[in-house]
Amino acid sequence: MNVVTPFEGIGASVRRKEDLRFLSGRGQYTDDINRPGQAYASILRSPHAHATIGGIDIAAARAMPGVVAIFTGADMPDLGGIPCGWQIHNKDGSPMAEPMHPVLAVDKARFVGDAVAVVIAETKAQARDAAEAIEVDYAVLPAVSTVTAATAPGAPLVHDAVAGNICYDWHIGDKAINEAAFAGAAKVVEFDLVNNRLIPNAMEPRAAIGDFDRTTDEYTLYTTSQNPHVIRLLMGAFVLHLPEHKLRVVAPDVGGGFGSKIFHYAEEAIVTWAAGRVCRPVKWTCERTESFMSDAHGRDHVSKARLALDANGKFLALHVQTLANMGAYLSTFATSVPTYLYATLLAGVYTTPSIYAEVKAVFTNTVPVDAYRGAGRPEATFLLERLVDVAARETGIDRIEIRRRNFIPSDAFPYQTPVALQYDSGDYQTTLDAALETAGWASFEERRAEAATRGRLRGIGISTYVEACGIAPSAVVGALGARAGLYEVGTIRVHPTGSVTVLTGTHSHGQGHETTLAQLVTDRLGVPLAQVDVVHGDTAKIPFGMGTYGSRSLAVGGSAMVKAMDKIVAKARRIAAHLMEASVEDVEFDRGTFRVAGTDKTKSWGEICLTAYVPHNYPIEEIEPGLDETAFYDPKNFTYPGGAHICEVEIEPETGITTVVNFTAVDDVGRVINPMIVEGQVQGGVCQGIGQALLEACVYDAEGQLVSGSYMDYQMPRANDLPMVSVATHVTLCTHNPLGVKGCGEVGAIGSPPAVINAVVDALKDYGVRHIEMPATAAKIWGIINAGHRLAAE
């Protein structure tokens, strides 16, 4: 019968079940789907960052060949705006400014790429031809593209009703205690820094197909989403006013998300609504250029930080003021990113007793900004880990030593920070020690000297970090303004001959869930991996789900599966007890075998499953047939992965080119289910972090034009920009979920940027540089070196 294969369970580096499909070109992505009678949508987008729309003349376009329909905002008076999922309150308790985000711009275009009209035509080319023939009467207005410009006195207003372009002015922490701590400090380090704006660039551009069945009034949306149930809820309830039972959302294979596919986008509502209007399926596929100007961007903070220290280098207090760019409209989770996902992380791995953070979210004439791999936590980590390095240098304390002095001790968990979070577990000294050892920190000066003989400036940098993921108890996030619960749902469907289908409310878009989640079943039920399939991404198949983001799939979704499996095992033991004529309490279950304790009486998994579905000899009066269970799991806390990242760089002074020569990551991600997948996730995250630190810059000019609007100007990391990344894990278990897991999807992108910049600053230490903003491009570094040479010459 069932052969138990221990190497496929928790801790086994089994190969990814989904890879044959992906690597052989057999994935089914949204753009691979074609519906009978399908028409194509092309979106006309604003070329101006800020302009009033006097009128839209579609007459010429409507007469073009193949045109089925053209719609503008005026055709959608009954539709709701694109909703924001998290309401933040101002310091004075009033709610944030939340201007309407119309599906199609009505009176004003507010960023380059803002959707103004949609053409539906027989072919993609015809739709685009007609879109070009639409005449829009724009009156261009002055624009603001940065938080600095948008908050300057007299700045143009993105929304007339939002004074000063301020969405909210929020704070956390006790200001009076904070000020007192600063007043008594032996030393105060002040530091300004920017967290650079990024464009996500998932490999698969967004796409959406709306379908409408007029015989049943049912709508189906196929979309590139990380969370189809959330899209159904947001779009159905708030925008199109469709009840859930008449709206199905399918997110099939999705080629990367990194956060950018969490959000409900206007194009999803447009194709779904338009399919009903034209009674045909309507498909839209984003072009790469279009995705640069319509996918939600990431990061974009400008901050001022102050750290108070005592005479021994102990941190006394931290004060942070941040301006966060929201873009022109509030994207789904935009408002939570610089508040509850950022400021709450400002304690980092340190015992700083007082933290006070003030965050202003600012509207600008740019693409909306929202969560991007790490979401708020990379911004907090970058600020803190740069600040700690600056403090080390300005107090003369070694940068490792200052970290050790301030670490939360391993025996202090659970640890309550002054900014709301309670860390359940961690061991920062050990991850630090392991990273220092692996990276050869102690022998670095020899490598620096050797590099100098080759004319290279070599530097080393570290970051020690913690992050909060697996968000979070629904009641807590609800109290903080979230408009959704953040539990997860898992159904374990056991088939009559013992194989298993898992229905999960999480969504895999590259992470390998079809393997990792199946390993949980193999480990718990003893069913071979080949007999476990994981289904996700379809509201018609999965009971419910909140999707995948914030490294929550295993910690929350996996825990829901454990709960469902617990129910199954409990029921199966009752069936086994009946068959073996024993009492339930005496039946033990271990990976596929039911045994009467202390005897050689056993029943196999397969026998119990068959009995559950062919109940000839079955306690039918007491137990229902079948072996399907569903569980909802609401997390008790965030999970707190952490660790130490060490980066070593070499700079060629003549050109300023930086090469990352070594990168060491030692992360505590809790229990590891599949070490190979964890390694891949950490490597990928580190590469994205190196991209942010050295390469990627989203640049708008003063008029709000996107200068870095294609790969000609936006530098995505390529293989030859990246080092081999050494990955190791040190496990402390999460104490509040049944798997002990913490999450590994974002740690790489969170921990790595400050390690890289700390290394670059270290390499340039003889040039009097205190800080270098990301990305630390060759041109920027050469500028510093050149200025240093000039200074020396004078």
Next chain:
Amino acid sequence: MYDFEYHKPGSIADAVKILSADPDARPISGGQTLLPALKHRLNKPTSVVDLSGIAELKGIRKEGNKLIIGALAKHHEVAESDVVKGAIPALAMMAGTIGDTQVRNRGTIGGSVSNNDPAADYPSAVMALDATVVTDKRRIAADDFFQGMFTTALEPGELLVAIEFPIPEKAGYAKMRNPASRYVMAGAFIAKTGGKVRVAINGAGPGVFRQTEMETALAANWSADAVAGVKQSAEDLNSDIHGSAEYRAHLVTVMAKRAIAAAG
């Protein structure tokens, strides 16, 4: 892309006939510039004349002290050609650094030179080697051929047929790539041919240009030290989000030093 008519003539004469008759017709060889422009709807030709079937435009050969490369020679062919490697190794090396594998297997020397993208590689080689551009109508010296950003001496309907490179005593090329596009941000091709030194700079300015101060310095003293002392003026150089004109000016000297080192 917009609709256009597609022609695939078998001879230069037939191609020129179509191109001369219609000012909005565009020749295409490897399509590495025109195709992306068409896909982005930045170009709307009435017809596209595919040159790939014209045998007269093909071939790489050495004639006396000249290397003659047909317009349709792909970058990969130039990079791998024993004839080119033997005659002008720096040219083969340059060809092997253009774009990526896909680009090198499609893009052609004729397309690159007649497009005259300031950030392209080949124009600096043509200029520094004092090559002659052969068209269906005439022969044009390199100094007369390149006329600034995307502009050449080619007249409407005139077709680049081949490029004749005098074989130099020494030649070397070095470039700094634009970090995002990987086109040239600053490059220097330096050649000594018949005792004369020519230095051509690409990428840094609005078009390929000769660095005559470096030529003078190198004529007196063929060494990296000779160019190290020559400061390129930042005036008129490109400045963008990837680097200031001052940075590019600095890189010109750095790349010139490296080109000399590569030339030996």
